[in-house]
Amino acid sequence: MRIAFYGSSLLSSCWNGAATYYRGMIRALSEVGYRTTFYEPDIYGRQQNRDIDPPEWCDVVVYQPNMEDLRAVTSKAADADIVVKASGVGYEDDALFGLLLQAAHPAALTIFWDVDAPATLAGLAADRDLPLHRHLAETALVLTYGGGDPVVYSYRGFGVKDCVPIYNALDPSTHHPVAADPRFAADLSLLANRLPDRETRVDDFFFRPAAEMPDKRFLLGGSGWDDKPMPENVSRAGHVGTRDHNAFNASATAVLNVSRDSMAANGFSPATRVFEAAGAGACLITDQWAGLDLFLREDVEVLVARDGKDVVEHLRHLDPAKARVIGERARARVLREHTYSRRAVQFDELVRGHLKRRRMEAAE
Structure with missing residues (x-):
């Protein structure tokens, strides 16, 4: 299946603590049959401070922080089976989410992947007029990289259909023992x-x-x-x-x-x-x-x-x-x-379950 993933950055960890989470998950997902295109904005000097080159297990598209480029990259969501909007992308997050929901194919699974759920939930509670409230109502699934039951219950309290934590983990191919430096x-x-x-x-x-x-x-x-x-x-x-x-x-x-x-x-x-x-x-x-x-x-x-x-x-x-x-x-x-391989299996089972239920509901 094809994933269109819109996040802060896959290539750079500069002011971007989620980088290794994205890398670990997307690499592990490639090993169970998913092909991901990661879209990231050229902001905060990240492209000048890359940790990795574009990897073979993921296509990466870097776009400029302007509305013309934003519209261009969000239109690509129409070709994906799964459309992911991560939290904290860093450039026009509300506009990005809205454009993705408009562009996604009706049969596609839309996901909001929250990498800072406690902070996001605090913002939702403080302002009932946040555009994110409307966007979540149109989103099939919320994933978080932590938070447990407190986060799940809070998201459900805001009317989210389904929320599941997929925790941080280890990619042993990238993080492993080495000699002291x-x-x-x-x-x-x-x-x-x-x-x-x-x-x-x-x-x-x-x-x-x-x-x-x-x-x-x-x-x-x-x-x-x-x-x-x-x-x-x-x-x-x-x-x-x-x-x-x-x-x-x-x-x-x-x-x-x-x-x-x-x-x-x-x-x-x-x-x-x-x-x-x-x-x-x-x-x-x-x-x-x-x-x-x-x-x-x-x-x-x-x-x-x-x-x-x-x-x-x-x-x-x-x-x-x-x-x-x-x-x-x-x-x-x-x-x-706690490896990303285990987390990828969890994601795969979750996604396939959602898509199966949607097909059954459409057939009724």
């Missing part, structure tokens, strides 16, 4: 873009422990931190492209995950970096959120911190040997249960 050596590393709804939590879980442990080395990767005051024992790595994610994760004693405010409050929202770090065999310290035990077991496959004090305690008692054991257990768990 001196560039990324540290006692604790964090890879996260600077965002308003995460910065306070980063202050608590990362900068506070760094200030309290001047004898430890801390490494911060991600965009937007250049003017952020920070302790002297924190080094900046800047934007870390996906080519270096394995080395980044494999070179520190521990790797930290800090959720955005809405995802921490909602729970059931493991970020891509959770599975990427586990795939590289890293010892992960994550902030606490509901549903973590569905993915990794506390104190066995992951270390959990309620606040910065807990991060300090973990680092005081963590040595390379213990960290290695935790990382190996985490990697074994995600390889068993």
Whole structure:
């Protein structure tokens, strides 16, 4: 089946944390019979900061951020069996969604794929006049990359016909153990873009422990931190492209995950970096959120911190040997249960079920 997928970017992870999720899902879907064309706008300098070239398992169309190009690329949705509009594309999202719903073939399955469901739902609740309300009413299916039952129930409360989480996962062909790289050596590393709804939590879980442990080395990767005051024992790595994610994760004693405010409050929202770090065999310290035990077991496959004090305690008692054991257990768990190949099977079963029901309803 043919998928027309309209998202932020497949080619670049620059200001685009969903890149590896898109890549993992679309690559795995190609292995079960789907052919995807990914449409992405040329914005935020992403095309100048590509992590990958257009892959053989997906066609990529880059369009300019103007209405003429937007109309041209949305017209291509008419040729697809499945039309996907992701959240947070970044250029005229409302107009994009409306044009896609107009262009999609009546027999096509239309999907809204939300990669930041807690934030999207907060916006829907705050403004009943958002165009997204109207667009969702015309959409057959909502998929999210996290959120669990709280997100499902909230979407149904807005009249969505069906909502299913398809969680982040691991692509073992791209995220796997590698040799340590001196560039990324540290006692604790964090890879996260600077965002308003995460910065306070980063202050608590990362900068506070760094200030309290001047004898430890801390490494911060991600965009937007250049003017952020920070302790002297924190080094900046800047934007870390996906080519270096394995080395980044494999070179520190521990790797930290800090959720955005809405995802921490909602729970059931493991970020891509959770599975990427586990795939590289890293010892992960994550902030606490509901549903973590569905993915990794506390104190066995992951270390959990309620606040910065807990991060300090973990680092005081963590040595390379213990960290290695935790990382190996985490990697074994995600390889068993949380790969994109498994997520692709879930997607395939879901889509085929929807299309079968639609054919049966049309025949009645």
